[in-house]
Amino acid sequence: EVQLVESGGGLVQPGGSLRLSCAASGFTFNNYAMSWVRQAPGKGLEWVSVISGSAGSTDYADSVKGRFTISRDNSKNTLYLQMNSLRPDDTAVYYCAKGIHLLAVSNSFDPWGQGTLVTVSS
Amino acid sequence: EIVLTQSPATLSLSPGERATLSCRASQSVSRFLAWYQQKPGQAPRLLIYDASNRASGIPDRFSGSGSGTDFTLTISSLESEDFAVYYCQQSSNWPLTFGGGTTVEIK
Numbered sequence: 246e247v248q249l250v251e252s253g254g255g256l257v258q259p260g261g262s263l264r265l266s267c268a269a270s271g272f273t274f275n276n277y278a279m280s281w282v283r284q285a286p287g288k289g290l291e292w293v294s295v296i297s298g299s300a301g302s303t304d305y306a307d308s309v310k311g312r313f314t315i316s317r318d319n320s321k322n323t324l325y326l327q328m329n330s331l332r333p334d335d336t337a338v339y340y341c342a343k344g345i346h347l348l349a350v351s352n353s354f355d356p357w358g359q360g361t362l363v364t365v366s367s
Numbered sequence: 368e369i370v371l372t373q374s375p376a377t378l379s380l381s382p383g384e385r386a387t388l389s390c391r392a393s394q395s396v397s398r399f400l401a402w403y404q405q406k407p408g409q410a411p412r413l414l415i416y417d418a419s420n421r422a423s424g425i426p427d428r429f430s431g432s433g434s435g436t437d438f439t440l441t442i443s444s445l446e447s448e449d450f451a452v453y454y455c456q457q458s459s460n461w462p463l464t465f466g467g468g469t470t471v472e473i474k
Contacts (some may be wrong), residue, residue: 280463290403290411290454292463306462328438345422351458353401355413355422 247356249270249341253359261331261365267324267341267358270306275299278344278352281326283337284360292337294326297350304350309335331365338362369393371455371466379474386442388469390455395435399459402431402440405468406451414453415440445471 253265267279281293294315305317312319314327324341338360344352370393372394380386390400402413413422415431417473418438442449450473455466 266390276392289468290456290465292456292465304461345413345416350398351461351463353413353416353456353458354403354411355416357410357412 247343249343249356249358250338250339251341251358251361254339255365256364257331258367259332259365262327262329263331263362263363265326265328265361267326269324269340269341269343271320272343274317274322276347277319278350279324280342280344280352280354281315281324282340282342282354282357283335285334285337286339288337291337295344295352296324296352297359298348302350303348328363331363333365336365338361368394368462369396369457369464371457371464373453373455373466373469375469376467377470379472381474382386382445382447384404386440386445386449386471388440388453388471390433390438390440392436392438392457394460396457396459398434399457400419400431400433400438401458402429402448403454403456404451405454408441412455428467435452444472 248270250268280295296315312330312364340360342354342357372391392464402415405411419431
């Protein structure tokens with residue numbers, strides 16, 4: 246069974262940093278691109294970032310470019326999101342999600358993790 | 368950025384009725400369009416990918432159609448567990464984008 250389990254969320258002050266992790270199991274991790282998608286309270290879904298299976302390619306939404314860094318450790322089957330210079334409008338549930346197409350970077354997502362809540366507030 | 372517009376925002380129907388949800392793209396996305404279902408407190412679940420392919424384990428009452436800029440998700444006969452929010456998502460162009468969602472509620 247494919248499983249994604251996020252961790253690392255919490256309360257952080259504006260301007261602070263946080264690193265999210267997503268532990269993956271049940272599939273050949275380095276064959277699939279992985280993404281982070283967020284959902285602000287009561288709002289819709291926003292794609293945040295993607296990383297290819299080999300980690301050779303990454304991309305970001307304009308709203309986080311220059312502040313967030315996506316990475317992965319294929320030896321540990323783990324995806325990361327380093328979030329710096331956090332702002333109140335970054336408050337959201339952050340989901341990690343597996344791309345559905347083998348070796349493709351642009352993708353639909355299946356499955357998703359259960360999400361981890363990041364709250365940016367003083 | 369490709370904007371996805373979903374309509375209606377809310378659909379009020381009874382169990383057993385047919386639901387038709389629309390997703391319109393601001394420019395062509397070919398068939399790179401997916402649909403997700405989200406229930407309160409849960410992560411989204413993939414229903415349809417590449418416009419018309421059902422994801423693994425998805426009942427055949429869910430179907431997707433369309434190409435280019437106009438797409439439809441149809442639920443042929445609503446079950447109680449189908450009342451939820453539905454999102455479309457395009458993977459044709461960067462950045463990947465989602466529609467604003469359609470809530471299917473019990474009438």
